[in-house]
Amino acid sequence: ETGVTQTPRHLVMGMTNKKSLKCEQHLGHNAMYWYKQSAKKPLELMFVYNFKEQTENNSVPSRFSPECPNSSHLFLHLHTLQPEDSALYLCASSQVGVSRTLPEQETQYFGPGTRLLVL
Amino acid sequence: GIQVEQSPPDLILQEGANSTLRCNFSDSVNNLQWFHQNPWGQLINLFYIPSGTKQNGRLSATTVATERYSLLYISSSQTTDSGVYFCAVESTGGFKTIFGAGTRLFVKA
Numbered sequence: 001e002t003g004v005t006q007t008p009r010h011l012v013m014g015m016t017n018k019k020s021l022k023c024e025q026h027l028g029h030n031a032m033y034w035y036k037q038s039a040k041k042p043l044e045l046m047f048v049y050n051f052k053e054q055t056e057n058n059s060v061p062s063r064f065s066p067e068c069p070n071s072s073h074l075f076l077h078l079h080t081l082q083p084e085d086s087a088l089y090l091c092a093s094s095q096v097g098v099s100r101t102l103p104e105q106e107t108q109y110f111g112p113g114t115r116l117l118v119l
Numbered sequence: 120g121i122q123v124e125q126s127p128p129d130l131i132l133q134e135g136a137n138s139t140l141r142c143n144f145s146d147s148v149n150n151l152q153w154f155h156q157n158p159w160g161q162l163i164n165l166f167y168i169p170s171g172t173k174q175n176g177r178l179s180a181t182t183v184a185t186e187r188y189s190l191l192y193i194s195s196s197q198t199t200d201s202g203v204y205f206c207a208v209e210s211t212g213g214f215k216t217i218f219g220a221g222t223r224l225f226v227k228a
Binding site: 044 | 154160163164207221
């Protein structure tokens with residue numbers, strides 16, 4: 001497979017369930033991202049992993065728990081979600097330069113997303 | 120924090136028409152990207168363009184970093200161009216990526 005893949009593509013879960021979203025990138029990148037896209041709202045960056053370390057957490061509720069076991073895989077563990085968490089969850093990856101003062105080609109490549117419905 | 124505004128919010132074009140989408144941002148940025156989200160929800164990179172002009176087929180983009188805006192040009196639009204076009208910027212302080220609200224484009228056959 002090439003690019004960025006996400007599984008599952010669709011997920012329906014109850015508020016008491018525990019589920020995980022998986023993202024895998026085949027691009028040799030060193031940074032991975034989770035985004036949330038809700039209806040009628042701009043894309044929101046949730047988590048950033050750079051060189052496998054979490055470098056950004058944009059005030060995301062603790063019911064979302066990311067895991068990055070290696071530079072190619074990223075998980076988003078979900079538990080006790082709320083109906084308002086229903087959204088499209090997008091994963092992305094990019095190649096981040098060692099020196100952030102010299103912007104390089106850091107285009108983010110997105111997966112197809114997981115459409116989540118919380119009942 | 121940095122603000123990203125896109126205009127117009129909605130756009131309807133007749134197939135074959137040209138259009139210009141705009142992205143304004145309120146502070147200096149490390150980089151800027153344009154994305155197209157197709158009707159199936161998938162985001163596709165169009166341009167990485169922190170400054171200057173780039174062209175790819177019928178699409179081109181120009182970013183004037185000193186004036187804090189970027190433009191995406193679509194020429195000879197096709198129905199497959201329909202979807203939402205997002206501008207995303209990375210702020211210089213904190214390396215945070217902020218997306219605009221998008222421009223929803225519908226191209227009529």
